[in-house]
Amino acid sequence: MNRNRKDIIIESLTGISVLLIIFIIISILAITIKGGWPNLSWKFLVEFPKDGMTKGGIFPAIVGTALMTLIMTIAAVPFGVTTAIYLSEYAKENSVFAKTIRFAVKTLAVVPSIIFGLFGLGFFIGFIGQNMDKIFNGGVLKWGQPSILWASLTMALLTLPVVIVSVEEAIRTIPVEMREASLALGATKWQTIRRVVLPGSLTGILTGTILAISRGAGEVAPILFTGAAYYLADLPHSLSDQFMSLGYHIYIMSTQSANVDATLPIQFATTLVLLLLTFSLNAIAVILRYRIRKKAK
Amino acid sequence: MIHRVLKQKRAAGSNEPEKISFAGKKFRFSDWFAERLIKVVAFMSIAIVALIFIFVFRETFPVFRMDAVRTVESANLVPERYGEEAVNPGNSIASSTEIPASRSDIKVSKPSSTLLSTDWMPVSDNPRYGLIPLFFGTLKVTIIALLFAAPIAILAAIYTSMFAKPRIREIIKPAIELLAGFPSVVIGFFALMVLATVFQDIFGYASRLNAFVGGFAMSLAAIPVIYTITEDALTAVPKTYIEASLGLGASRRQTAFQVVLPAAAPGIFAAVILGLGRIFGETMIALMATGNAALTSMNPFESVRTLSATIGAEMAEVVFGDTHYSVLFLIGSLLFIFTFALNAISEFYIKNLVIRKYQSKK
Numbered sequence A: 001m002n003r004n005r006k007d008i009i010i011e012s013l014t015g016i017s018v019l020l021i022i023f024i025i026i027s028i029l030a031i032t033i034k035g036g037w038p039n040l041s042w043k044f045l046v047e048f049p050k051d052g053m054t055k056g057g058i059f060p061a062i063v064g065t066a067l068m069t070l071i072m073t074i075a076a077v078p079f080g081v082t083t084a085i086y087l088s089e090y091a092k093e094n095s096v097f098a099k100t101i102r103f104a105v106k107t108l109a110v111v112p113s114i115i116f117g118l119f120g121l122g123f124f125i126g127f128i129g130q131n132m133d134k135i136f137n138g139g140v141l142k143w144g145q146p147s148i149l150w151a152s153l154t155m156a157l158l159t160l161p162v163v164i165v166s167v168e169e170a171i172r173t174i175p176v177e178m179r180e181a182s183l184a185l186g187a188t189k190w191q192t193i194r195r196v197v198l199p200g201s202l203t204g205i206l207t208g209t210i211l212a213i214s215r216g217a218g219e220v221a222p223i224l225f226t227g228a229a230y231y232l233a234d235l236p237h238s239l240s241d242q243f244m245s246l247g248y249h250i251y252i253m254s255t256q257s258a259n260v261d262a263t264l265p266i267q268f269a270t271t272l273v274l275l276l277l278t279f280s281l282n283a284i285a286v287i288l289r290y291r292i293r294k295k296a297k
Numbered sequence B: 001m002i003h004r005v006l007k008q009k010r011a012a013g014s015n016e017p018e019k020i021s022f023a024g025k026k027f028r029f030s031d032w033f034a035e036r037l038i039k040v041v042a043f044m045s046i047a048i049v050a051l052i053f054i055f056v057f058r059e060t061f062p063v064f065r066m067d068a069v070r071t072v073e074s075a076n077l078v079p080e081r082y083g084e085e086a087v088n089p090g091n092s093i094a095s096s097t098e099i100p101a102s103r104s105d106i107k108v109s110k111p112s113s114t115l116l117s118t119d120w121m122p123v124s125d126n127p128r129y130g131l132i133p134l135f136f137g138t139l140k141v142t143i144i145a146l147l148f149a150a151p152i153a154i155l156a157a158i159y160t161s162m163f164a165k166p167r168i169r170e171i172i173k174p175a176i177e178l179l180a181g182f183p184s185v186v187i188g189f190f191a192l193m194v195l196a197t198v199f200q201d202i203f204g205y206a207s208r209l210n211a212f213v214g215g216f217a218m219s220l221a222a223i224p225v226i227y228t229i230t231e232d233a234l235t236a237v238p239k240t241y242i243e244a245s246l247g248l249g250a251s252r253r254q255t256a257f258q259v260v261l262p263a264a265a266p267g268i269f270a271a272v273i274l275g276l277g278r279i280f281g282e283t284m285i286a287l288m289a290t291g292n293a294a295l296t297s298m299n300p301f302e303s304v305r306t307l308s309a310t311i312g313a314e315m316a317e318v319v320f321g322d323t324h325y326s327v328l329f330l331i332g333s334l335l336f337i338f339t340f341a342l343n344a345i346s347e348f349y350i351k352n353l354v355i356r357k358y359q360s361k362k
Helices: A003-039 A042-046 A059-090 A096-110 A113-137 A148-172 A176-184 A189-200 A202-218 A246-256 A260-296 B002-012 B025-058 B061-065 B132-163 B166-180 B184-203 B211-236 B239-247 B252-263 B265-281 B284-289 B307-317 B323-359
Strands: none
Touching: A003 A260, A003 B132, A003 B166, A003 B184, A003 B211, A003 B252, A042 A059, A059 A096, A059 A148, A059 A189, A059 A202, A059 A246, A059 B025, A096 A148, A096 B025, A096 B265, A096 B323, A113 A148, A113 B025, A113 B265, A113 B307, A113 B323, A148 A202, A148 A260, A148 B025, A176 A189, A189 A202, A189 B025, A202 A246, A202 A260, A202 B184, A246 A260, A246 B184, A246 B284, A260 B166, A260 B184, B025 B323, B061 B323, B132 B166, B132 B211, B132 B252, B132 B265, B132 B307, B166 B211, B184 B211, B184 B284, B211 B265, B211 B284, B239 B252, B252 B265, B265 B307, B265 B323, B284 B307, B307 B323
């Protein structure tokens, strides 16, 4: 076989791999849209489920996911931004402290999501929650059980690395000259951070937040036993209530539903809602990141 | 500010070298405070990892402490049997010939001694916590997933970085990273609803949800990870290598596979390791597509149970603090140790490989 033919065959093979991946992506999208679009309506999004989940809408799941990601963002973003500021502004490159922090962040990024769930159960619920009950409630079980608060905090730990990496990337695109100019004008390091670095990296902070929200809305494993529930009559009223979530809803409905014929359209529609949600969030984040990189050039 | 300093010196009226501060005291405090606070918050990430270590491991201690041998009346204990069992009508089970002669052989054993057995049966009168079928299931699914994911992702990365026109590259890269944005529930749902049926039509096996379907679905989750890092590694190879190779008359394909690929080998290795870690810890896809039966067999078309799926499926239903609960935490600790070790190896070993490789080139 002469070289040209070998070239063509092997190069086509690599091209086919790309096409294969894109084909799979399109299939997942197409099948989800085909199965879910007919059932997607405004009513579906604002109604409560009826008749044992066989009819009605997914409003509580949407609200639950939204609330959970809100609390998660409030918990994760300040921590993430602060750590990113440390890593890019204060850390000396060879210090053991900085290297350990980077290693810790990388570790958090690769730990399986279910381990965070175990940690939430063992630490937030089993340690903090139960001790809170002992101190504040005199032993009555309120905080020592799965709730939206603990699930959100667990998710916050999961998405922390995402925020840190995005913000650090954005801070690093601020040119050194701007920092030097600020210091030359007499500003202190902290003033420089507050008035030059932070405002300049706002887009990056936004990107990190959006990516974290997208990840938080999609992950189910950490909330499996730290707060998500399937059959809830009402929306969560307080931080110690359980909540419904889109991802958890899909999981339970597709694996444990008693009446598959009735729930199948709802399953597809819920999956479509979750997919559209994460999709649009990721798309916005990608556009923002593209803008940041263009600015850096 | 210089005026303030000069005024201070003049006011002091002496020639002693005074400590000159170039900022007012007020500003210095907030600077000092901000720096301290930021350092403390950054330290929290280390604290979190340490806490995870502590609290996940803490819940596993009961497994090893529990040496209470639950003595159950042997007469009431009947070993479970699955599969074909001819129960003759009219005969009670007690009189069937399948019960072993010596009843005293059947006793409840210490939980930690059952960890290496091949039965995962935590919910029974004689609970056995054999981890072997779970490890086996995880291994099966991981191997199948990597077998699909690694070649496809690496080949796709080679195409994107070496053969594609720049404008097409701008489209392909984000498109594949889109796959990374699919939540694993969605991929699991897709596998459960569509892939399982499709593969059953093609291969014609008995269990609709098995290691093959689960493994294939997991590869979908791992492909974006391996692809992105491999593509970065390939584009990081110095252009001089490529130009030298082409200058010597090699074709594009030969350059890609015999020059660039070996040069990017540490990065590609790291990518596969990362994909491996992702697959190992993936829970939702395993829960939805692998069949969830703790069987040990070499057949890829049989249902399996992975380690993370076991935790996910059973944790919601255990009693807080009992043996089953602790064994599930033990599984979690093993998963944590494994991914931690994988990450440490890839961090230190790969970095050394890359540094040595590029340091020796002039």
